[in-house]
Amino acid sequence: MPAVTASLVLIIFLAGTIAGSLGALxxxxxxxxxxxxxxxxxxxxxxxxAAISLTTVIATSSTVSASRTGKHLINMKLxxxxxxxxxxxxxxxxxxxxxxxxxxxxxxxxVLSALVGIIMLSRVRRRNVILDPNIDxxxxxxxxxxxxxxxVVTYRVKRLPVAIAxxxxxxxxxxxxxxxxxxxxxxxxxxxxxxPMRAAAATSAFMIGVTATxxxxxxxxxxxxxPALAATAVLGVQLGSWGGMRFGAAAPVKWLKVxxxxxxxxxxxxxxxxxxx
Amino acid sequence: MSPSxxxxxxxxxxxxxxxxxxxxxxxxxLSSACLALGLVLSLSGAAAVSPxxxxxxxxxxxxxxxxxxxxVVSTAEYISERDWRFTTLTLIVLVELLASVVAALMFGRKx
Numbered sequence: 001m002p003a004v005t006a007s008l009v010l011i012i013f014l015a016g017t018i019a020g021s022l023g024a025l026x027x028x029x030x031x032x033x034x035x036x037x038x039x040x041x042x043x044x045x046x047x048x049x050a051a052i053s054l055t056t057v058i059a060t061s062s063t064v065s066a067s068r069t070g071k072h073l074i075n076m077k078l079x080x081x082x083x084x085x086x087x088x089x090x091x092x093x094x095x096x097x098x099x100x101x102x103x104x105x106x107x108x109x110x111v112l113s114a115l116v117g118i119i120m121l122s123r124v125r126r127r128n129v130i131l132d133p134n135i136d137x138x139x140x141x142x143x144x145x146x147x148x149x150x151x152v153v154t155y156r157v158k159r160l161p162v163a164i165a166x167x168x169x170x171x172x173x174x175x176x177x178x179x180x181x182x183x184x185x186x187x188x189x190x191x192x193x194x195x196p197m198r199a200a201a202a203t204s205a206f207m208i209g210v211t212a213t214x215x216x217x218x219x220x221x222x223x224x225x226x227p228a229l230a231a232t233a234v235l236g237v238q239l240g241s242w243g244g245m246r247f248g249a250a251a252p253v254k255w256l257k258v259x260x261x262x263x264x265x266x267x268x269x270x271x272x273x274x275x276x277x
Numbered sequence: 278m279s280p281s282x283x284x285x286x287x288x289x290x291x292x293x294x295x296x297x298x299x300x301x302x303x304x305x306x307l308s309s310a311c312l313a314l315g316l317v318l319s320l321s322g323a324a325a326v327s328p329x330x331x332x333x334x335x336x337x338x339x340x341x342x343x344x345x346x347x348x349v350v351s352t353a354e355y356i357s358e359r360d361w362r363f364t365t366l367t368l369i370v371l372v373e374l375l376a377s378v379v380a381a382l383m384f385g386r387k388x
Binding site: 004058059061065066069070076077080081083084087088090091094095209210213214215216217218220221222228230231232 | 344348374381
């Protein structure tokens with residue numbers, strides 16, 4: 001278990017700030033950057049790194065969702081339905097993480113970060129807004145006012161079983177590897193289930209708090225959650241994502257996405273190299 | 278925009294969002310305050326079992342409890358709306374969260 005020193009706290013706080021601001025700019029949680037930094041960079045056991053990262057995921061979800069309530073952007077009904085799947089997946093992931101060797105977890109993370117990089121590159125230019133206020137959204141669909149276009153966006157949910165399967169998988173990966181899992185759900189909800197990008201992202205961010213909690217509790221029970229270090233990372237990520245959201249509008253996101261995809265491929269290679277040793 | 282009376286009304290949806298927002302905001306403020314204070318105190322040299330250590334534990338538990346509290350108030354809201362389908366779904370989520378608490382307790386650690 002890493003000893004808590006003032007310099008370690010400072011390093012983790014800075015790492016959290018950077019991960020949080022990148023996360024806010026790219027629409028990801030910062031976990032995909034934080035876990036490899038803690039595991040490969042600082043040499044923490046993978047499960048300790050994942051546990052710290054999961055607490056930052058919970059904090060980000062609660063903060064972001066609190067600021068979005070009242071706008072109907074979060075689809076609460078769909079979110080609570082899919083949470084049945086994400087929390088179940090997360091519970092299983094938290095349990096299996098205790099049984100899997102660190103080298104295997106590192107290889108899985110390698111696969112996953114490469115996947116995030118590919119998804120990020122493939123979505124550099126995509127925007128998806130459906131403007132048809134006359135359709136009936138049904139029980140699970142939604143309707144919200146979009147600030148950019150000034151119109152009302154209405155949507156229905158298609159292919160619910162696909163959304164449930166993706167949510168279960170995202171929940172499983174989330175607590176196994178210490179990340180939010182939004183990068184799995186958001187593209188699926190958007191591309192296959194008819195949910196507009198902004199609603200898909202808001203609903204996913206809403207769900208990952210409950211998802212990560214189901215996993216984090218198990219890490220906590222195993223004594224893998226170091227309170228002082230989790231506190232540091234949480235505060236750093238909170239500051240970073242606040243800054244990213246506040247000052248991020250002017251940032252050249254397209255360029256940043258390409259750069260970060262390259263970083264993710266490097267992380268993937270490093271995780272693989274470590275996992276193979 | 279045509280109203281759809283057989284679905285959750287606009288007013289009920291707004292009330293649920295407001296309640297959920299309140300719970301999340303309160304949870305984040307409580308946990309962040311405890312974590313920040315606990316961290317500052319522990320860096321100024323206090324041992325693990327101390328006000329600092331206790332504040333950090335409370336902060337972590339408040340962080341973990343916030344999403345759970347959000348599901349609990351949603352369940353209560355769906356019960357008051359007599360929406361049994363979503364009452365059942367949110368109850369299943371609570372059972373899953375409870376299962377992870379039970380799993381954590383079975384490993385014999387404090388929680």
